[in-house]
Amino acid sequence: MATAENKQVVLQRYIEEAPKETDMAMKIGKIELKAPKGSGALLVKNLYLSCDPYMRGRMRDFHGSYIPPFVLSRVFSHLLDVPIEGFGVAKVLDSDNPDFKPGDFISGLTGWEEYSLIRSTWQLRKIQPDDSVPLSYHLGLLGMPGFTAYVGFYEICSPKKGEYVFVSAASGAVGQLVGQLAKLHGCYVVGSAGSSQKVDLLKNKLGFDEAFNYKEETDLDAALKRYFPEGIDIYFDNVGGAILDAALLNMRIHGRIAVCGMVSLHSISDPKGIQNLYCVVPKRIKMQGFLQSDYLDKFPQFLELVTENFKQGRIVYIEDMNEGLETAPGAFAGLFSGKNVGKQVIFVARD
Amino acid sequence: MATAENKQVVLQRYIEEAPKETDMAMKIGKIELKAPKGSGALLVKNLYLSCDPYMRGRMRDFHGSYIPPFVLSRVFSHLLDVPIEGFGVAKVLDSDNPDFKPGDFISGLTGWEEYSLIRSTWQLRKIQPDDSVPLSYHLGLLGMPGFTAYVGFYEICSPKKGEYVFVSAASGAVGQLVGQLAKLHGCYVVGSAGSSQKVDLLKNKLGFDEAFNYKEETDLDAALKRYFPEGIDIYFDNVGGAILDAALLNMRIHGRIAVCGMVSLHSISDPKGIQNLYCVVPKRIKMQGFLQSDYLDKFPQFLELVTENFKQGRIVYIEDMNEGLETAPGAFAGLFSGKNVGKQVIFVARD
Structure with missing residues (x-):
């Protein structure tokens, strides 16, 4: 032995x-x-x-x-x-x-x-x-983070072709797949990330329509208005905090927010809290937290979809x-x- | 003329x-x-x-x-x-x-x-x-506020018999009907209000299981833990602010929050913001704003249900x-x- x-x-x-x-x-x-x-x-x-x-x-x-x-x-x-x-x-x-x-x-x-x-x-x-x-x-891609992207996008956000999608922490384990699934679904996708290197990857490797470095924006509300003049239908939230607050101001009527994680709250809790939650009423926003583990029956179809698209070069x-x-x-x-x-x-x- | x-x-x-x-x-x-x-x-x-x-x-x-x-x-x-x-x-x-x-x-x-x-x-x-x-x-009762209660409770909260329901501004135009619909549905219902007179009405006239005066509570989280030792399945939010923050801490897994109005934000906006929104992820909470006007096709069935129950003395x-x-x-x-x-x-x- x-x-x-x-x-x-x-x-x-x-x-x-x-x-x-x-x-x-x-x-x-x-x-x-x-x-x-x-x-x-x-x-x-x-x-x-x-x-x-x-x-x-x-x-x-x-x-x-x-x-x-x-x-x-x-x-x-x-x-x-x-x-x-x-x-x-x-x-x-x-x-x-x-x-x-x-x-x-x-x-x-x-x-x-x-x-x-x-x-x-x-x-x-x-x-x-x-x-x-x-x-x-x-x-x-084929594990928990990829499945989280799949569940959050399809099950929580009920996306429709042509909708405007915003993803935070967009180059991260989950975000990068959310954006690519949204593109495959025919959506317009903008991602935020925390460095110019990540922004470059989002635009030039991951196929996002636009991307920006949130650390370079002094006014996140203005930044979102610039990238989404028509507003946001779907916000896939990986961070919470100030970006969520700005997204709330820019959501369209009947918008959906999938709350996947709040990295900003994983760290030092923000004494400011979320200021703009009142937007959910006039805009009839659905905001939903979720865990991929509640949807394991969908894992096989996720695996098939993503593996297939990866092998065909449509997902990186x-x-x-x-x-x-x-x-x-x-x-x-x-x-x-x-x-x-x-x-x-x-x-x-x-x- | x-x-x-x-x-x-x-x-x-x-x-x-x-x-x-x-x-x-x-x-x-x-x-x-x-x-x-x-x-x-x-x-x-x-x-x-x-x-x-x-x-x-x-x-x-x-x-x-x-x-x-x-x-x-x-x-x-x-x-x-x-x-x-x-x-x-x-x-x-x-x-x-x-x-x-x-x-x-x-x-x-x-x-x-x-x-x-x-x-x-x-x-x-x-x-x-x-x-x-x-x-x-x-x-x-039979107008916009009553229909708001009906839509919020049935369409947004998807209530199940036996669930724990919390209603804020519970003696108000909307809240009083939410509580009574929840009781008719077989739920356990607690309401909060801002005076002992209103608390008395909730318990003795409107049939709530329990009620409390939020102005007399120094710790709203502790108050909700007292009334909901098992947690809250459904929170019908008429006020936002500190009560929403406390409710988030006390929601059960897969809880639902119907956001009907945020009277506290109608007035002076709260610089504290909502602190506990992170709870939506581990608890998989669905939080949804809504307007009754999106559901007008359901008005006739609302009117029939509530009129009938009112005439039979089951709703006041x-x-x-x-x-x-x-x-x-x-x-x-x-x-x-x-x-x-x-x-x-x-x-x-x-x-």
Whole structure:
């Protein structure tokens, strides 16, 4: 029975503000590369790990959320640590589960560590390696963020051809697909992002009709009026805060706002709050929060649509790939200052 | 051709803050009690006029709204003034329209004056006087506010039996019917209001399960946790502001918020804004603004349901009736400080 060293990323403390690299730490433990008999578990080697903004919610000591907080590092304990949990792509080394066998590739919740013993296997998805689709894309384009874009756009926004669509954090893991789906649907799409590099990608690689750097705009309301002289039918909100406030002023009658995430509120909460919510009444706006996990029955049709369009070159995807597990804490913290360009992924190991 | 004196209520100036009695003024003009040939108009005698919070939106000099601003009083002009426009119940004195004849009672948009020449007749509704239903109820229970309650509750909130329903401004023109519809639907209903008299009416006359005076609560979040230990499925929001913020914290997963009006924002805008909007994501909340006028095809079924339940004693309605046109400015201003108890109506004249 082989035992291996197992590097792990653990959470040091629960946090209130934006995550910092030092809120996490590297540990080195040992792991038996075996799925214990009767456990139904898989022993996997993690290949790629995903940095997703929602994980910040699990770094808080708050038990009323839809997912439990992470387990803190047990500094004074001799027990094995529980690493940060997140989506990953992994290769099965040993299996006590008849649905999986050594050599299988899976995508789903795993640990931020080199090897993981995964006991909860019902949400894992088996991946067929395909030369035309990078394995890591199962964490982005074909994973939870891509599915979030799909659900938010089609299920929450009920788009119609020719409508005006605004996407914030538009070059991010979710936003970049929202914009491309909207274009494929025949909409006019404008994205906002936080650097000229991202704006350039939106316009020249991701096919947005227009894009702007919100950090260069002193008046977001005026910026939106410039890009949407007719107003906005659909706002796909990935950030909340001041951009949401400006969007509310520019929504058209019967507009829809899909509230996917509020990165601005993941960090330091804004004492200003949202000022323009009153707009929802005269404009009859529907504003809806959603989680992709409520729509899993639609996952197969999402996968088919996006894979097909990707293979035919009608959808592209931008990843920001960091090399090595030890880069994960910094990369994760970077999400909250917009350091990443595209979907943030950590390369852990080759299979 | 009879000419009569015609007392009018006119708007003196466009306003930014809460309406004051002195923003309006009384004028005395003259009117021919005749519908000109070829005009298609009606000459009516106004019997009851309605004070509705939405009218405050027409007192602003803002042309992007769903209805135009009121015409200002022409102080330096010899032309006839245009009075404030609002819902009323009136009796037809003369008609140039084949659909109406002298003696008919109508409900719809008329002027804040003794006699009105109504040129736009397509939205008028003919009323069959019925001894069991007061004429003025066509401005409240069976009029726009009642229909707003019906649309908001059934169309926007999709209620299910047994759900927990919270209504703010619960004894108001809309709120009192929302609560009663919710009870008839088998929901648990709690209302908030701004005086102990209103709380008493909610509990002892309108059949709410519980009610509280929000002015006596130092912590609205704690108050809602007390009344909704299991959380809120449906929040029918008539006020916005701090109560909406507290409700967001107490919504259940897949909760629905019908945003009917934000009286708190009709007045002085709150520099705090809405702080807790981030709750819509993890709780998958749908928040939707609406206007009853988008659902007019449902008016007949509303009228049938509510009239039937009223006649059978399963629905009651509270009016706050002021006597005389000259009381209208003060009564209207009073809406924004919660002076009215129940639906605010102005009695103008007997038929």
